[in-house]
Amino acid sequence: MASLLTPQDIRFSVAPMMDWTDRHCRAFHRTMSRRARLYTEMLTTGAVIHGDRLRLMGFDVFEQPVAFQLGGSEPDHLARAAKIVEDFGYCEVNLNVGCPSDRVQNGAFGACLMLRPALVADCVKAMKDAVALPVTVKCRIGVDDQEPEQALFDIAEQCIVAGADALFVHARKAWLKGLSPKENRDIPPLDYPLVHKLARAFPETPMAINGGLATIEDMCAQLAVMDGVMIGRAAYHDPGLLLSVDPEFFGEPAPFGDAFAAVEAYLPYIERELGEGEKLSSITRHMLGLFSGLPGARSFRRHLALEAVRPGAGVEVLTRAVQEVTDAMARMRDANAA
Structure with missing residues (x-):
């Protein structure tokens, strides 16, 4: 099944970040890059289906391309929520399989889903059947005592068979027991070569790498191997670097000189x-x-x-x-x- 996304679509993106990438943040980031792919904060299927949608999901058309990240683990709920996301006009729906917070552990989704690749595949298929939007997955390389290569390749292969249009891989394990969400962003070691190996194994599926990328030079090095890079805290704590994105990665002038x-x-x-x-x-x-x-x-x-x-x-x-x-x-x- 051909992907609905091209490598150019995911060449550079700003990661979904809880409490950070709200609509004001995205509008600010869009001011500095016309081409960066932006992501919402994660919202659960329950919030999308039952919450105040206009307040929680409203966005300015100026933000496009902007993708929506969903948290959940029940295929029928994800399908229903994905249809709502599509109706709102987002350009992509992304399934969170990487967040290690207590909230997602209590709800048995996020990084917990690394332990249930068949369920993740069912979730992807349910969303693909429900919407015409690209459906993507953001995951880790494993959790807790999983062997990373086996865990990552297993979940990636099952997602691809189910129709995932792209994978975004945070190149660290998540430790659900013993580390806080903040510690999970820094303490588990990065394994870029493993993510590179995955990208080489599945060349038809666009893949972006996430984790530890702080400079334009870091990102350019990754793009020699990967289709795309996804950055989080670097874009938030030093948003000025977004002025380099369009010229460096897309060969287009920055929207503003400084x-x-x-x-x-x-x-x-x-x-x-x-x-x-x-x-x-x-x-x-x-x-x-x-x-x-x-x-x-x-x-x-x-x-x-x-x-x-x-x-x-x-x-x-x-x-x-x-x-x-x-x-x-x-x-x-x-x-x-x-």
């Missing part, structure tokens, strides 16, 4: 959201790492942290925070010229 221009372009979105009752801090919390490494970055973060939470805070708080960076850079230039 982070200052990107902020300027983002202001109308912020003003609109404030006009609809949103709090400034809910938007600017995703921007704190923007000027990482530049003079004045600490003052930028401090100003936003202190002022954006105040009642009635408006875009002038953000422009003043940016001015902290501009002023610090000017002082450095003057000092160097003296």
